[in-house]
Amino acid sequence: MRIAHVSDSHLTNPEGVATSVGTTVALLRAAGHRVVLHCPGPLSRCRRRPGEVPSLSVPTRPYRLALPRPPSAPVDVVHVHTTGPLGVAGLRWAAARGVPTVLTWHTDLVAYAAHYPEIPIGAAYAGMRLGLRWRAGDLWALAHPGPGRQARLAALGRTLLAHTTVLIAPSAKTATMMAAMAGRTPIVVLPTPAAAPHPDADDRRRLRARLGIPADAPVLLAVGRATPEKNPELLLAAFAQVRRELPAARLVLLGARRHRLAVRRTARRYGVVDALHLLRPVPRDRVGAHYRAADVLAFTSTTDTQGLVLSEAEAYGLPVAIVDTQLVERPGTGTTRPVAEPSPAAFGALLTRLLTERELRGAVIRDGRAAVAAWSRDRYLAELVKLYASLPPVSAGTCHPKARRGDASRCS
Known part of the structure; x- marks a missing residue:
C-alpha cells in the first residue's frame, strides 16, 4: 500500500505528535508498505530526506515552520497528523485528487489556544485555505479568549472533518470531544502503542x-x-x-x-x-x-x-x-x-x-x-492497515464527506 503521512511536527521534536508519527511510519515501513513522510526538514536541499519540506526554526518554540508543499507522487491514502500549513496542504491535495484521507486528532486545539497564540493564527490560515469565509470579526474573535474563539475553532473543526474520510481519535476522551464536530465523518479510536523498553546504558x-x-x-x-x-x-x-x-x-x-x-x-x-x-x-x-x-x-x-x-x-x-x-x-x-x-x-x-x-x-x-x-504494536498495525484498506473511494474535487453549507465552500 502507498501511504503519504503528513505532519507539521518534525521527528526530532521531543513531544507526543512526533513520537506517534515516528512510531506509525516505522511500523508501516517494517511491514513492507511504501510510506513517504512529509514533514519539516532542513533548508538545504542536500540535507533533506525524501518527503521532507524546507522549513525554518520558530523562535522560542521547539518546532519548525514548513512550506505548504503537498505530496507529489501517487498514493492510496493520505494520513494527516496536524492542522498546520503542511497538514492543510495534504487535506486539500487529497480532496482535489479523490484520495481517501485519514486525520488523527493529536492536539486539543481549543484547550491549547488559551496558551499558544500561534493556534488562533494557524486556525485563521487553515480556515481560509479550506474555504471558510473568515471576516474581520471572525479573525478578531479568534484572537481573543472566550465563546467567540471557541465557536470559530469549532467551525474550523467541522471544516477539517468535512475534508476527512475517517477521523482517528487516540483515546475515547478525544472521540467524545470530537463527536459534535464530526457530522457524518466516522470516528475510530486507535491509540498509539508504547514502544518496547529501551536497553538504556544507565540503570x-x-x-x-x-x-x-x-x-x-x-x-x-x-x-x-x-x-x-x-x-x-x-x-x-x-x-x-x-x-x-x-x-x-x-x-x-x-x-x-x-x-x-x-x-x-x-x-x-x-x-x-x-x-x-x-x-x-x-x-x-x-x-x-x-x-x-x-x-x-x-x-x-x-x-x-x-x-x-x-x-x-x-x-x-x-x-x-x-x-x-x-x-x-x-x-x-x-x-x-x-x-x-x-x-x-x-x-x-x-x-x-x-x-x-x-x-x-x-x-x-x-x-x-x-x-x-x-495493546501491542502488532495489534495497532493490524488495526491501522485494516482501516486503510476499508476506506471508500472519493470523487476528486469533493469533501469527505460532502461539506455542509458554511463548513467549506470548496475542497479543491
Missing part, C-alpha cells in the same frame, strides 16, 4: 547517582513540558503534600525547556525547590532510564488527547497517577489507572499511597504491563 542506581539522588529516596517523575497547560502548579503543590509524609522524596521533571524560572519560583513558594530536579528534554532512547530510576509517574495534565507517556511508563513497570478521569482507562484491557481529584491534597495522597503501599503498587504495575502487552 536505576547509576542515573540516580548522576542526578545526586540517594539510592533509597522515593522519586516522583513527570515527563513533558512544564508549560501551563500541563499544570505544573498542581504537580508541585501535590509534591509538597508528599514531602510532609516522606521528607526524603524527590521530584524529577524531565522535558522542561520553557518556563523553567516560573517552575522554580513555584517550587520555592511551596518549599520544595531543594528536592526538585528540573531537566531539559533528552533523546527518546534516554527517557527510559528515567522511568527506571523513578518510583511513580505523576501526570497532572488534563489537556492531553492520549498521554502517551502513561503507556510508556507502564511498559517500564512504573505505576502512574493521574487527575484526568477521561484518560483513566488503559488501552487494551479496559483496566483503569489510579486517579484523584485535581487538588493538591487528593493527588498528593494518591502519590503517597503509590510510594508506600506495596500491594497497591504491585497491582498497578501488573495491570499496566498487561495493558501494554494487550
Whole structure:
C-alpha cells in the first residue's frame, strides 16, 4: 500500500505528535508498505530526506515552520497528523485528487489556544485555505479568549472533518470531544502503542547517582513540558503534600525547556525547590532510564488527547497517577489507572499511597504491563492497515464527506 503521512511536527521534536508519527511510519515501513513522510526538514536541499519540506526554526518554540508543499507522487491514502500549513496542504491535495484521507486528532486545539497564540493564527490560515469565509470579526474573535474563539475553532473543526474520510481519535476522551464536530465523518479510536523498553546504558542506581539522588529516596517523575497547560502548579503543590509524609522524596521533571524560572519560583513558594530536579528534554532512547530510576509517574495534565507517556511508563513497570478521569482507562484491557481529584491534597495522597503501599503498587504495575502487552504494536498495525484498506473511494474535487453549507465552500 502507498501511504503519504503528513505532519507539521518534525521527528526530532521531543513531544507526543512526533513520537506517534515516528512510531506509525516505522511500523508501516517494517511491514513492507511504501510510506513517504512529509514533514519539516532542513533548508538545504542536500540535507533533506525524501518527503521532507524546507522549513525554518520558530523562535522560542521547539518546532519548525514548513512550506505548504503537498505530496507529489501517487498514493492510496493520505494520513494527516496536524492542522498546520503542511497538514492543510495534504487535506486539500487529497480532496482535489479523490484520495481517501485519514486525520488523527493529536492536539486539543481549543484547550491549547488559551496558551499558544500561534493556534488562533494557524486556525485563521487553515480556515481560509479550506474555504471558510473568515471576516474581520471572525479573525478578531479568534484572537481573543472566550465563546467567540471557541465557536470559530469549532467551525474550523467541522471544516477539517468535512475534508476527512475517517477521523482517528487516540483515546475515547478525544472521540467524545470530537463527536459534535464530526457530522457524518466516522470516528475510530486507535491509540498509539508504547514502544518496547529501551536497553538504556544507565540503570536505576547509576542515573540516580548522576542526578545526586540517594539510592533509597522515593522519586516522583513527570515527563513533558512544564508549560501551563500541563499544570505544573498542581504537580508541585501535590509534591509538597508528599514531602510532609516522606521528607526524603524527590521530584524529577524531565522535558522542561520553557518556563523553567516560573517552575522554580513555584517550587520555592511551596518549599520544595531543594528536592526538585528540573531537566531539559533528552533523546527518546534516554527517557527510559528515567522511568527506571523513578518510583511513580505523576501526570497532572488534563489537556492531553492520549498521554502517551502513561503507556510508556507502564511498559517500564512504573505505576502512574493521574487527575484526568477521561484518560483513566488503559488501552487494551479496559483496566483503569489510579486517579484523584485535581487538588493538591487528593493527588498528593494518591502519590503517597503509590510510594508506600506495596500491594497497591504491585497491582498497578501488573495491570499496566498487561495493558501494554494487550495493546501491542502488532495489534495497532493490524488495526491501522485494516482501516486503510476499508476506506471508500472519493470523487476528486469533493469533501469527505460532502461539506455542509458554511463548513467549506470548496475542497479543491
